[in-house]
Amino acid sequence: MAIKFDYPPGATPINPDEAEGLIPAHITLQRELNEYEEANLLEAAEWLFGRRRGDPLEEGFVHQVHERMFNKTWRWAGSPRRSDKNLGVPWIDIAPRLRQMLADVRAQIEYRSYTPEEIAARYHHRLVAIHVFPNGNGRHARLMADLLLSDLGGQRFEWGRGSLIAANDLRARYIAALQAADAGDYRPLLEFLQQ
Numbered sequence: 001m002a003i004k005f006d007y008p009p010g011a012t013p014i015n016p017d018e019a020e021g022l023i024p025a026h027i028t029l030q031r032e033l034n035e036y037e038e039a040n041l042l043e044a045a046e047w048l049f050g051r052r053r054g055d056p057l058e059e060g061f062v063h064q065v066h067e068r069m070f071n072k073t074w075r076w077a078g079s080p081r082r083s084d085k086n087l088g089v090p091w092i093d094i095a096p097r098l099r100q101m102l103a104d105v106r107a108q109i110e111y112r113s114y115t116p117e118e119i120a121a122r123y124h125h126r127l128v129a130i131h132v133f134p135n136g137n138g139r140h141a142r143l144m145a146d147l148l149l150s151d152l153g154g155q156r157f158e159w160g161r162g163s164l165i166a167a168n169d170l171r172a173r174y175i176a177a178l179q180a181a182d183a184g185d186y187r188p189l190l191e192f193l194q195q
């Protein structure tokens with residue numbers, strides 16, 4: 001039986017080929033998928049923050065973290081998307097845009113262009129904007145930004161102190177903050193991250 005996807009505003013729909021990559025066959029509801037993914041994500045976060053694991057500015061590690069986050073849920077975990085989506089750069093541009101973003105962040109750190117919090121917020125925004133993977137990009141970018149901020153000596157972000165998966169006011173504020181960053185205004189995102 002196929003799963004019926006129920007997407008909150010701003011979510012990236014999974015195409016039929018990607019949906020075929022679902023590993024657990026017992027899942028038929030979005031709620032069940034969310035719960036299953038959450039368990040997978042908690043294991044990945046424990047692995048990520050439990051010991052020295054890799055560099056959030058290395059392309060291979062960006063993919064490795066996504067794979068760890070979704071390896072029990074999706075066969076394509078860690079692999080870049082192969083189709084265009086409602087968000088993100090054209091799929092053919094993912095690799096060069098990701099490499100450029102990582103180089104830019106290295107330069108921001110080297111030249112202390114921004115505070116560690118703003119560097120991590122900009123990293124998060126650009127990773128979401130590229131939309132490397134078929135799904136899970138926001139959750140992945142949040143975890144990666146927390147890792148980068150931790151590596152820069154900061155405390156993990158609050159992320160509004162709630163779930164950003166469900167359609168609610170918190171998610172709407174998060175998406176509005178990302179859209180403001182799309183237009184070059186990072187203030188709403190920084191405020192949201194530190195609430």
